[in-house]
Structure formats: C-alpha cells, structure tokens
Amino acid sequence: MQTTSNNKIHKDDAEEDVDFSAIIFKYIVYWPIFLVLIVVTSITAFIYLRYTVPIYEVSASILVKDEKKGIDGSSIMESLDMFGSKKIVENELEVLQSKDLLMQVVNNLKLYAPVYEEGRIKDRPAYIISPVTVELKHPESVRQVQKIKFVFSKGSTIKVTNKKYALNQWLTIGKDTLRFIQNKNYEAPEIEKPLYVSISNAKAVVESLHQQILVSSVNKQATVIHFELKDAIPKRGEDIINELITVYNKAALTDKNILAANTLAFVENRLGSVVKELSQVEGDIEKFKSKKGIVDISQQGKMFLDNVGTNDQKVVEINMQLAVLDQVEKYVVSRNEQAGIVPSTLGINDPVLTQLLQTLYELQLQNEKLRKTTGENNPALIGLQDQIEKVRPNILENVRNQRNSLIAGKNTLTINSNKYTSQLKNVPQNEKELLEISREQAIKNNIYTFLLQKREETALSFASAVADSRVIDIAKSSLLPVSPKKFIVYLIAIAAAIALGSGFLFAKEMLNQNILFRGEIEKAVSWPIIGELSLNDTAEPIVIGEGNRNAISEQLRQMRTSLDFLGINETKKKILVTSTISGEGKSFVSLNLAVSLSLTGKKVVLLEMDLRKPKLSPVLNISSDKGISNYLIGKAEVEEIIKTTTVNENLYFISSGPIPPNPSELILNGRIHDLLEYLSQAFDYIIIDTAPVAPVADAHILSKFCDATLYIIRHGYTPKIHVKRLEENNKVRGLKNVAIIFNGLKGRGFGKYSNNYGYGYAYGYGYGEIEVNSKKVKTTA
Known part of the structure; x- marks a missing residue:
C-alpha cells in the first residue's frame, strides 16, 4: 500500500x-x-x-666546512692544510651519533649519576639545585641501578648512611667507587637538603641518549647539521648538545693532529738523511775541483745543469709520492680491523685518498674500542667489519691508479733526462765529471729545500688546525614545554x-532488550507507524476531551486523522486494537481513540473483547454482568449488551461480560460475525479491544472480521525480539491491514530540554505554554 x-x-x-x-x-x-x-x-x-614532568625541546645547529658541499674556505689555508679532510655531511651525521662520542658526553657530564630531590608525591631532578654531582671511577661496570641517599652539610661535607665525607673523597658503596664533587651548575644554595643519587650503567645511559638525540641535515644541498633533544631539564639538555658538539670538534682536531704529527715525523726523518747526503756531495765537489784545478763550469755546462736540474727535481717529487703510496698500500694491506698510525700523505694532492684513509682509520678505531668493551661476539662488529672491507678495496684501487699515473710521468722525465745527458759529449772530460757531481748536488739540494718547505707548512698547519665545523646556533631550549x-x-x-x-x-x-526508538521498529517491520503517544504519569485513563490542547491530546487527534491512510471510511469501520504482551497500553489506546472519534460527532462503539483480562469496564464504571460472553453463548441479545457512557453521548460500550472458561471457542462459534454486522449498521466506528497476540490467538481470529488492525508497541517495554518476529509470525496467522502505534514515549534527557524517542524533538505544535513533560499519560493495559 x-x-x-x-x-x-x-x-x-x-x-x-x-x-x-x-x-x-x-x-x-x-x-x-x-x-x-x-x-x-x-x-x-x-x-x-x-x-x-614538563618536557622542553633543545636545539642547535652547526655548519660543516665541506668543499664538496660548496663551503667557501680560505684558499691560503687550504694550500697549507695538506691533510684537511673533505667532509661529507652524511658521514658526519653517523659520527655525531656514534656511541663512542655519546659515552664521552655521558662521562664528562656525569649523566650516569643524576641527583634528585625527594618530594612528597614525586621526586624532582636536582641538576641545577644540587650543590654536588657524583663521579664514578668505573661508570661502565655498574651492574644495577643503585639509589644512594645523602645530605650536603655545612662545611662542604657529605653525609651518607650517617658517615661524613669530604668533597672529592673517594668512597665505596656496595661494589661502586664514587666521589662527590662541586656542581658547576648549582644556582640555589641550600643547606641540609635531602637528596639522593640514582646510579646507572653508563652504557645504558648511552643507549637511552642515542634514542633521544635527533641529528639531521637541513637538506641535501646544505652542510648544516641540526640537533634536537627533548629533556625535562632545559639546562641539562643544552649541556648535552653543547658537550656533544665540543667532543665532536675535539675528536676531529685529534685526528688532524695525529695525521700532522705523522707527517712531521716523516719529514724530519727524511731531512736528516738528505742533510748527510748533501754534505757528502758538496765535499766531493770541493775535492774534485782541488784535484783537477777546475775553478768554474763553462756556459754550456751551466745550461745543462739548469735543464737537468729542473727535470731531476720533478723525478724526485714523483719518487717521494711513490714512496708515500707504498706506505699507504702497506698500511692498508697489513692492517686487518685494528687501527694503527695513519701514514702521511705528504705530496699526494688527492682529497679522496685522504678522506678514504681517515674513514678507514675511524672505522678501525671504533671496531677496536667496541671489541675491547663488548667482546668478539657483538653483532655490531659484523657491520663495522663489512664497512672496513668495503673501504679497503677503494683505497687500494686509488693507490694503484695514482701509481700508474706517476710512473708514466716518471718515464717521460727519464727520456728527457737522457736527452740532456747526450749533450755532454761535447764538454771536456774534467768538466763532464764535475757536471755529474754538481747534478747530484742539485738533486740533493732540491730535495732538502722541498723538505724544509713542507716541514714549515706542516708545522704551521699543526699549530693553526681548527675544527671542520662552526657553531651556528648554540643549544637553546624552548621557552614553553613541548609536552x-x-x-x-x-x-x-x-x-x-x-x-x-x-x-x-x-x-x-x-544494549537495552526493549524497543526504545522508532527507527528500531521501522528497521524490523514494514508496517506504517501512524501514531506516537507520550507517556503521562497522571492517573486519568481518558486524556482527550473537548478543549484539551495538551501534547497527548494532539497526538491522539493526529492518530485519528491517520486512520484515513488505513482505508477506514463509512463502509470499512471495524478497527481491531491489540499488542504483543499485556501492559503495552492497548486498552488505553482503544478507549482514547474511541473518545477521540466520538468527539467528531460520529457514533462509536467500544468492544471489550479481551475476555480473559478485561480492563475497560472498571474505567468506565460500567457493570460487566451482561456482555459479549453472554451474547456469544446465546443468553443475551445485541440490544441488551450495548450501553451508553458518561464520557460522550456518541460513545457506546459493550463489556466483556462474565469471564468464560473457553474464550477462543466462543469467538469461533459464529455469533461474533452477526454481532459485528449488526454494529456496522448501527455505528460509524467500531473499536475492538482484544487480547495480546503472544499468549492467545483471539486477535488473529477476530482480525478476519475487521477492516484494520492497530498494533501497540510500548517504548521501553516491548521486547525487541517480539518486534523482529512480527511480520514473520503474521504471514502465518494473518492480522489484516496492520498499522503500528508507538505508545508510552518517555522524555530523553533532563528538564525542559528533553526530547522523545520518536520523530521530532518535542510535541505541542504551537501551544507554547505546553511542554513535553507537562502532562504524561500513565498507560493501562
């Protein structure tokens, strides 16, 4: 429909x-x-x-001086700094996050022994309020966290377990040896303050710090490295990052100075041998001149010495470079994963080789330290060894390529040297011998001069070595907590x-097992819902009358109008009212619907067909001595059982009569059809209040005689399971032309802002002074 x-x-x-x-x-x-x-x-x-505890964010930035990334350094210093490495930012990120550097930070700042102030509910870190800090002799050997209470007393003494100790005095507590030293961050002097120190293993602190510090590059084109750390103590966070930068710069300078010292030692050693050789050659020249009586060399001889001297100097430089490459190759081949003294790269102007050597040295050094502290079975050693094995072939390949290039250049110079030597055939024999000796002198002299120059350059670079990074922003904490x-x-x-x-x-x-919302009914059945009735807690069973304009009266009027949609008219006028179980308000709805229809001037008869539990007779104050049951057994006529009511002159009532032992059989005896046919001729509307469908079959028997069925579902009372089975059961039992009345709607919420569970938020339809809960009907079954 x-x-x-x-x-x-x-x-x-x-x-x-x-x-x-x-x-x-x-x-x-x-x-x-x-x-x-x-x-x-x-x-x-x-x-x-x-x-x-509020958490603050600490950040800092440094600039890595890296030519490969476009850093503009001084060309003069670069020419003197023969061993300045060409930093790669990605490598420096790994170095800055290395646990070796973090271990130095932890030890320098004594982070393995934080001091706390005891509180009533929570303890407060005393990084800047404690007058002392604690230093351990062997911070890496601590096996478990240990809490040590102490009191800083007047006279700079420390009281631990009722014993007094002086500052800087070593004492043993358990298996740990420690001492209390002055706290340089102490800002608020207080005496006799209860404090305690929590001692942890330094390695565990390093692991924690390694997870907390974030080191990253700003972007791929820049050489700026950004540090970030979240800490509950802003000052401590700043100290950690600043100390990390300091330790990093010191480590870089140490590497530079080691390489410079090795180069200086190499130059000094060569100078010693060259001085001896030069002195010997000069002595040979004096002896030859004295013996042969030669005072000077001819113009042709001088030209030979000039040409061959320049050529020989280049050969000497190549030989030195080849010697350096031999040392580098020997270092790379002979060392396994152990770090050693890095050979000098004097005269080798290849930044790639220098960087590769430094990388190899750092990896070997880190491998050696890790092996000593953790043993041979540490999985991290495998990764380091793999990196070493990848770097070593690159160095050897670089050495091989440079050696081939140098040998080719040396061969060219040798050809030129032979060409100059052939020119000596036109020179007298004595002068020829003198030229040979003078040539050797020139070679030694050039070597000597070259070594002196390199020694000065090395010494200057050693003295003026600076870190390869510059601080852009020192570590500063946020003004407000980030968490x-x-x-x-x-x-x-x-x-x-x-x-x-x-x-x-x-x-x-x-989770409520009973029906609460109109939507639950609509989801379960396809029958239309033609009315919603609010709950009213007054004791009045009849809530509609002439002039009534309360909420439930308007709802009943709407329901009366909706009967047209069920096809109720002059010929179809018999309306059956039932429900699933007792207590859902079918008798209440039947009575008030009948009253509502009678107010329109139509003749209405209300039948009390719930022969088992009649409820309407007492409400209307009408005797049920003679009623439907009497008519069905043939002991009364229709005219005898139709009674008027005091509610409205158009409303008539037929009571159930005495309760029979067999109501269903009485309904089936055929007389009910005659009764309804008679009433159809005499009345405009016939309202039949019958028994619930769940316990008995009365409603299904009567439905075939009726034109429409109003099925009552009560809010918060009718079980959901019954509603879900309504249509399925009705296919078998067959209620006719069913529509649903949602009865007993309660207000949701509190006070005047409450609303009902049905459509809309409140009822009243313009009667402003009438609120939803101003009148509630207490439904009766």
Missing part, C-alpha cells in the same frame, strides 16, 4: 544520509551527565598536568568526557 511504500522510502533515505544535527541533539539533552564528566576529566587533566601541552590535554579531557558520555548512553540504549 502507499503508506508502506513511503515508509520504506523514508528508511532508505535515513540509511543514506547521516543527520549530524540530529545526533548532536540526541545526546545534548543529557547535558548534566556530560557536564559532570567534563568536570571529572578536567580535574583529572589538572592533576596530570600538576604531577607530569604536555595544556591546551591539548584539556581538549583531550573534554573529548574523552564527550566520548565516555556518548558511549555510555549509546551502550545503555543499544
């Missing part, structure tokens, strides 16, 4: 569109619950903020209150 079709369309639209305003209004009526929850969660948030953020915490608290309240109300309603 048309009404059913419209109902299905409405359900489809409801499933497709989510009305958020309706959802909000659905729960806002419970605002006191939400208000209480918001207060509770806000108090919880306040307590959380009160006792949660917890008050606004976010309170926002979460409010959201949690709303979620808890909504979840509780949703669960309370959804």
